[in-house]
Amino acid sequence: MLKSYYKSLNNVKIDKILDYLDNLYPNYENFLNFNNNFELLVAVILSAQTTDQRVNSVTKQLFARYGTPKDLSLANYDDVYNIIKPLGLAKSKAKNIILMSNELLTNFNGDVPSDFNDLLKLSGVGRKTANVVRAVGFKIPSMPVDTHVHRVAIRLGFATKDDTLLDVENKLLKSIPKDRLIKAHHQFILFGRNICLARNPHCNICLLKELCKEYEHRRRNSDKTK
């Protein structure tokens, strides 16, 4: 069912979805606090499996003490660990950001690279982190897929339930015009956090119902139980 719907997700429907999101979220701010691409990269590594608010609550202190790749490469592990402890996975995150800072100095002259494959060579950097740094830091059209983007993309028919994260990324890259990608990424996240929630989406206030297979599925199920 979803597969055939994906085929029918034509440009008119895509525009309708993106226009609706533009209307809902005309402006957006970055979710993480940072002053430069190094801080952005550190903050995104720290954001794994925690909230952006939590990351922002520790990075002020972290960046005040270790604001450059050189500072962080020379940092005392225990000190870094203690600062970021509230985030969870602090042992590996502390290790990764110190290692990553060393790698930036050794391999990239202390600069955060914009090349996707170069970013992937850094400790603690996976596909999503690299895409966020490219989109947010370098304004290169990219589509990082997190849990919200993944869910919203499937519900709205950009992808199917069987798709991997990489499939979803590729389908979104194919479907969404390049000049709308970076904004759409932020909007999908906001929409997933505020309206299209995982368990109880607020379909009653959502104007994408007619395009949404999830809505149709939920409505049919509730009709059956009446």
Ligand code: SF4
């Ligand atoms: S109708 Fe409901 S499930 Fe569908 S996109 Fe809107 S909020 Fe999400």
